[in-house]
Amino acid sequence: MSSYSIKMTVNGKEVTGEVEGRTLLVQFLREHLGLTGTHVGCDTTQCGACAVHVDGRAMKSCTLLAAHVDGSDVVTIEGLADGDTLHPMQEAFREHHALQCGFCTPGMVMSAIGLVNDNPNMSEKEVRHGLEGNFCRCTGYHNIVEAILAAQQTMRG
């Protein structure tokens, strides 16, 4: 089978790589680029631990081919903070202790930013509904929802 040369922007930097047709975006990020903040949880498009932004939209990188996003602009959890200054969503997760083991957290944060970008005036119910594609097995979601409600206030300024 063939290999494919791909080029994309990841966290503001242009990157290139050689991938197989079947290489997933999450494999490319973790194994080729060493960006291991994006996690593989279920590997079946359900848990959302692999969430990243592709051309500004939150998507599950375990269900995208690397070749499929050739030429796209990708942002991962590593691309959010500005030096030591956390993104408002990360800061809210820290402030509200919106995690226990932390495994789902990168995906939660990326997904949550996508939700706020679409609607910065979500009710608690809308936040919970919006998190349907992100599983947390520790927290019961309570503090995650609190954090997102707080972050949307900061993000809308």
Add this chain to the structure above:
Amino acid sequence: MYDFEYHRAASVDDAKSKFGGADDARYMAGGMTLLPVLKQRLDQPSDLVDLGDLDDLRGISEDGGNVVIKAMTVHHAVNTSDLVKSKIPALARLAGTIGDPMVRNRGTIGGSLANNDPAASYPSAVLALNATIHTDRRTIAADDFFEGMFTTALDEGELITGVSFPVPEAAGYMHFPNPASRYPIVGVFVAKTSDGARVAVTGAGACVYRVPEMEEALNANWSPDAVAGIKVSADGLNEDIHASAEYRAHLVTVMAKRALAA
């Protein structure tokens, strides 16, 4: 996932020629179903023809009394479209129940219809609204399109380009979702169309189907009460760890009632 040759189509014609030149190709729209299928090794195509660059297959417009949704339009776009929300709000709401927000950012209406999963949501809307499916070579009426489990009237290599939905007088959709996958265990779309009432059920059987006895009752009286007493047969309905055939049959009536009340 078994490996395959990957191609990116630059146009509909290019997609067809790449498909035709391969041994055993599949088109990929959003990939939200195809990639999980390939990851489970349930399919092993020689080649994948990615339709992701076909921007002229994206968009929603109004044409006469129809809302036309092009094939590569993602569920999020249908869910949030002002046109769909004003003309066929039940369809916009249905799009917002598919998968989760991240799946809706990638999954497409064309991909969903071509796959014809027995539990997919869109087929119920297409069938109940008496929509027309446009392909690269013809138009297909909804009643002729859905042939069976994962089977449609599409020929090998035929590509869906869009769907025209006639604007109904009234319509509603309600489903009972599987709590893990969010797929409808049973979903019912009801529509009051220019040809009378149409009721389409997804999730319950091998393929989306209509319920003539409910349609007849609704032609006489468009209300939840009209269908409340109609029991549908459990014969041939799906049965799995989530729901028995009898339970699904019961849900058809309950979801129809709620769709009419929605």
